[in-house]
């Protein structure tokens with residue numbers, strides 16, 4: 001295979017994993033990132049005052065069913081056992097504020113309705129007395145919630161939170177967003193269903209530093225990519241925003257951004273890592289207490305984030321792609337433009353304008369690197385996308 005000079009735009013998981021794979025295949029890799037650190041949005045940083053490992057761009061929990069991806073990350077960092085157990089503060093049907101367990105499970109149902117139901121009784125109660133069974137094929141978030149848990153649980157736990165998170169009524173959002181959350185008729189309060197779940201012992205940035213640690217990889221931070229930079233490379237892998245690559249010539253793709261209001265606490269502020277707030281009148285969606293993401297460590301002080309969600313302005317960090325009808329049409333135009341552009345492959349959550357969990361990002365990065373290596377061997381042109389964004 002001919003040795004090539006490759007540019008990775010972005011030192012997040014996408015750039016690091018593709019870069020590492022192709023460095024091992026004998027290519028010369030340069031990684032640039034506009035920020036002053038590697039790790040992209042998974043970046044973790046030890047707080048000087050408290051010693052807590054802070055998830056700077058919001059909490060990240062690693063969970064996957066993909067055995068190859070799990071083995072991949074474990075090569076670089078020890079993963080400590082961690083189960084995400086989320087709590088939520090909201091009002092019960094009598095209007096009394098309480099702390100409940102999420103995702104909705106038998107504990108949530110019994111506490112919320114003041115009952116002592118066993119699993120089958122709870123299932124019957126939800127199906128026969130709560131769920132709106134007149135909805136046959138739920139299309140929207142609201143219909144999905146009404147169909148599977150009913151009005152009371154929907155209004156307490158999902159309606160207000162979702163309006164705050166997405167800035168839209170749940171009747172305007174797709175059912176797929178809610179389908180990410182299970183409903184359980186037992187006391188399992190694990191937020192995820194995946195086979196593997198854990199936290200990197202020294203944080204994600206330490207892991208990504210090891211992925212990038214290869215003699216054929218050069219990392220340049222505080223370096224903003226422009227298209228001219230790409231001209232001296234044989235190929236560019238771009239994990240920045242797709243619309244940004246084209247200087248927003250077809251308009252801006254819509255994103256939600258997050259504001260994190262940090263506060264420090266002497267002791268244990270909330271007793272858990274993630275506390276959601278279901279009421280619309282509470283302006284933040286959740287409070288995260290970062291030391292609880294590393295339960296094997298001990299810290300007296302605590303670092304907490306109040307998390308607020310709003311529409312992203314041009315200068316904000318883009319977090320969640322909106323992907324409504326308007327954005328999807330705009331995305332299709334950008335995809336067509338990208339497909340006419342040679343020498344660049346768009347990757348990752350921003351390059352393909354999709355919400356991607358870390359395990360999916362790594363899976364796609366490995367497949368992209370392999371696909372590129374095959375294209376080089378066969379003399380084919382590398383495509384603009386190895387994974388179609390629409």
Ligand code: FAD
Pocket residue numbers: 009010011012013014015032033034035039040041042057058059060061062063223224225226239240241244258319320347348349350356357358359361
């Ligand atoms: P990014 O991490 O965004 O990296 C892209 C990099 O490119 C950035 O560092 C950026 O600075 C750089 N860049 C962009 N444009 C340019 C340019 N023009 N020049 C130079 N550099 C540029 N996943 C999970 O599995 N579990 C979780 O619990 C989880 N929680 C999340 C919470 C939030 C709030 C969000 C938004 C995401 C979460 N994710 C989670 C998803 C996770 O963040 C992504 O899977 C991951 O960050 C994707 O990596 P990436 O390399 O594609 O993108």
Ligand code: UDP
Pocket residue numbers: 088102157158159161162165177178180181276277278
């Ligand atoms: N959600 C909610 N209440 C909660 C938690 C989640 O209404 O307490 C909704 C919200 O709309 C969210 C979706 O369920 O976007 C999926 O939850 P997940 O934890 O996957 O949220 P995200 O990754 O979007 O933050």
